[in-house]
Amino acid sequence: MAGLTQPVLAGVVTALVGFASSFTVVLAGLRAVGATDAQAASGLLALCLASGLCAAWLGLRHRLPMSIAWSTPGAALLVATGPMPGGWPVAVGAFLVCGGLIVAAGLFPVLGRAVAAIPQPVAGAMLAGVLLPLCTAPVRALVEVPRLAVPVVAAWLLLHRFARRWAVPGALVVAVVAIALTTPAAGLGDVGLRPVVELTAPAWDVAALVGLALPLFLVTMAAQNVPGTAVLVGYGYRPPLGSALRVTGLASAAAAPVGxxxxxxxxxxxxxxxxxxxxxxxxxxxxxxxxAGAGLALLGLGAGAATALVALSPPVLIEAVAGLALLGALATALTSALAEPAAREAAVVTFVVTASGVTLLGVGGAFWGLVAGGLMLLLFHRRRTPPPTPTEPPTPQPPAPTPAAPATEIV
Structure with a gap:
């Protein structure tokens, strides 16, 4: 029994930190692409249950600590993308396609290698551009709702200094208290405690598949699955990535109609x-x-209450908490984007186009950022001329003697 206490407590902490640190990002993302509060609560519940089941299955099958979570950068991408033509059903269709692409990456390793072949500066710059709008939310909140935002940011700063792991959960607690103190009692009485399940039939749109499904797949692979594998390898494990992709891809596809x-x-x-x-x-x-998987599944049962409480607050305050949670990810993405001097201009172009939030032909900025960065790399790529093959130097010849001056030449 003593041998179980430590890992069980570690799992509980993992679930609490994972949920509290980024569920606001998920809710903000789902609502940004057209979900109602009920549909966003349903999506959060589906993600918690899917993550929990995947973690339990993979852990028990492989006896490896393969923690599973929702795609936080993917949720930030939803915020950056905004409403899709066709509304929420089209977004659900894109989620379903993304799940299918993840399964395909697990079945066909060449697809996973193709994602890994995206130049790291371009991938990091795209992720940084996706995260930037949310990471600026704390600044906007300090200006728009200072009475609520100042205590939240102050709590985050203090905990980030002395108990870094709990910085975002602590800021979230302060935000909840601030919401409760500033919301009329009648409004708090409307907060529901029951789980919410809302099924949505997917719809299909080419622009959504290119502008949302593909970037969501790329962000999830490059910013979650690849680093997650690297963490496990760093601790001495050899995780079966193909199995993890197949399981999480199927779970993503199953969770899509629920949000x-x-x-x-x-x-x-x-x-x-x-x-x-x-x-x-x-x-x-x-x-x-x-x-941790079991704990996350249980926390998902409170998704309805969490969503209702979030709905009572000013949107910028919840975005501010989400932005605080993503500052570390933004720093990592920017470091990756600018690490290689030869690719910095391409990375900057990718970052600027992605962060601009432009929509062209119904396709969002994340896709065009990748295109622009890739074109920059191709345009300015210079093939290195191979050095000449060394050959045996010719045998030096003695200098020719200077001819004697004619006798009639006056010197």
Missing amino acids: GHAVNLAAITAALAAGPDAHPDPDRRWIASVT
Whole structure:
């Protein structure tokens, strides 16, 4: 029993931190692409249940601490994309296609390698451009609702200094208290506690498939599954990526009609379950990831209450909490984008186009950012001329003697 206590507690902490740190990002993303409050609550519940089931299955099957989470960068992409032509059903169709692409990446490794072949500066710059609008929300909140935002940001700063892991959950608690103190009692009485399930028939639109489904797949793979695998490898594990992609892709597709956008290997909270704090014995840490999955599924039962409470607050305040949660991810993305001097201009172009939020032919800025960055790399790519093959130097010849001056020449 003593050997179970440590990984179980680590799993509980992983679930709490993972949920509290980014559920506001998920709700903001789902609402941005057209979901009602009930549909957003249903999507959050679906993501929690799908993540929990995947974590339990993969942990028990492979005996590895494979933590599963929703795609936080994917939710930020939804915020940056905004309403789709055709509304929420079209977004659900894009979620379903994204799940199918993740399954395909698990079945055909060449697809996963193709995603990994995207130049890292361009991929990092696209992610940074996606995250930027949310990461500026704390600044806007300080100006628009200072009475509510100042305590939230102050709590985040203090906890970030002394208890970094709990900085975003602590800021969220302060935001909830602020909402409760500034909302009329009649409004608080409308907060529901029951789980909400809303089914939506998917609709299909080419622009949505190109502008949402494909970028969502790329962001989920490049910013979640690849780093999540790297975290596990860093702790000495050899995770079966193909199995993880097939399971999470199927779960994403199943969650799509209920409103879930994508689930994947955890990248941010993966270390909480895979590191030595979970258990000294690496072969026992899978208990932490399975516990985290069960905890996340249980937390999903409160998705309706969380969504209703969020609906009572000024939108910019919830976006501010989401932005605080994503500052670290933005810093990592910018570092990756600017790491290679030869690709910096292409990365900057990708970042600017993505962050602009432009929509062209019904396709959002994330796709065009990738296109612009790729074209920049192709345009300014210079093939290096191979050095000449060394040959044996010719045998030096003695200098020719200077001819004697004619006798009649006056010197």
